[in-house]
Amino acid sequence: MFLQNIISEIEKKDPEVFDRLDTRRSALRSFSGLGKKLALTALPFAFGSMFKKAYAGTTGTNDVIDVLNFALTLEYLEAEFYKNGLDSPGLIAPQLRPSFQKIYDHEAAHVEFLKGAITGAGGMPVPKPTFDFTAGNGSGNGPFAGVFSNPTLFLFVAQTFEDTGVRAYKGQAPNLLGTGDVLTAALNIHSVEARHAAHVRLISRLYSSGVGDVKPWITLNNSNIPSAAVQPSYNGEEVTTQAGINIVNINGFPISAEQASEAFDEFLTKEQVLAIVDPFIV
Numbered sequence: 001m002f003l004q005n006i007i008s009e010i011e012k013k014d015p016e017v018f019d020r021l022d023t024r025r026s027a028l029r030s031f032s033g034l035g036k037k038l039a040l041t042a043l044p045f046a047f048g049s050m051f052k053k054a055y056a057g058t059t060g061t062n063d064v065i066d067v068l069n070f071a072l073t074l075e076y077l078e079a080e081f082y083k084n085g086l087d088s089p090g091l092i093a094p095q096l097r098p099s100f101q102k103i104y105d106h107e108a109a110h111v112e113f114l115k116g117a118i119t120g121a122g123g124m125p126v127p128k129p130t131f132d133f134t135a136g137n138g139s140g141n142g143p144f145a146g147v148f149s150n151p152t153l154f155l156f157v158a159q160t161f162e163d164t165g166v167r168a169y170k171g172q173a174p175n176l177l178g179t180g181d182v183l184t185a186a187l188n189i190h191s192v193e194a195r196h197a198a199h200v201r202l203i204s205r206l207y208s209s210g211v212g213d214v215k216p217w218i219t220l221n222n223s224n225i226p227s228a229a230v231q232p233s234y235n236g237e238e239v240t241t242q243a244g245i246n247i248v249n250i251n252g253f254p255i256s257a258e259q260a261s262e263a264f265d266e267f268l269t270k271e272q273v274l275a276i277v278d279p280f281i282v
Contacts, residue, residue: 065123072114074273076128077280078161079107084133085158088148096203100158103196130282133157135229138282143229152211155204156225162197163218164233164276167268194265220261232276236266 082104085091092100115125136142147153198216204224205214214224220238223230240248240260247260268276 065118068114068118068123069126072111072118072125073129073281074277075107075110075114077131077277078165079104079111080128080131081133081157081161082107084148085154088154091148091151091154093151093207096207099199099203103200106196131280132282133280135279137279142279143227152208155200155208156211156227156230159197159200159204159214160223160225160230160233162193162200163223164268164273166194166197166265167233167237168270168273170265170267215262217262218265219258229279232272233268236268237261239264239266 082100086097086100086104118125130138132138132140132142133147134140134142134145136145144153144157147157201214201216204211208214211224211226218234218237221231221234221236223234238257238261240246240257242264247255247263248257249255
């Protein structure tokens with residue numbers, strides 16, 4: 001879910017990356033075609049091939065490799081979370097396993113893509129960190145203790161990860177303004193990730209206990225999760241002004257602040273995302 005983030009960050013660190021792929025126009029056309037033609041699970045491997053071509057026979061810059069390894073750490077986090085969930089007996093109801101298996105497959109594919117891209121760029125992939133999915137920084141007694149034995153808690157953390165991912169993805173969209181087909185392809189991928197988040201939120205509504213009215217989208221900055229630990233993932237979502245225009249009661253229509261906030265997902269910066277995931281990494 002961080003593919004667009006990766007592309008935009010690399011272009012900032014290495015402005016000539018597209019020139020390495022024959023020509024910029026050719027690279028953008030290829031990128032757009034990949035987004036339209038390939039299944040989501042195959043897309044990371046295709047991108048990996050592109051980066052291998054871009055850096056073949058060269059030593060990638062340290063900045064580029066650092067960006068890729070940062071992204072790899074995030075993908076390790078999500079893939080490991082869903083793997084642990086699927087491997088925990090009785091945690092995920094049989095009717096829900098296909099959905100979570102598909103999400104895991106996507107994240108595992110992202111991990112392999114990043115490893116290939118880093119190697120192709122002349123770098124060394126960082127090893128998978130040790131994770132503490134209780135968000136206890138290694139203590140195992142964080143606010144999500146029991147995450148792999150309590151189905152409701154597992155859904156809470158999954159929902160938070162997915163909501164955070166959508167906002168992180170959107171945070172990089174401005175970096176692609178003016179790139180035409182690249183922006184189109186990236187937003188196509190982003191829409192798939194948003195569907196994942198909506199699906200997990202629906203599952204949370206149907207199968208979790210002790211939650212409020214969870215919708216497929218976020219209302220104001222409400223997580224609907226009874227834990228203050230997840231709040232940083234939702235702060236800022238209460239915005240009701242878009243492009244300088246207040247959406248509340250716009251043009252005389254009875255639009256509430258809640259409805260206005262639901263119409264848009266607000267972005268998270270890389271620094272905000274790092275702060276959110278830090279408690280999960282030992």
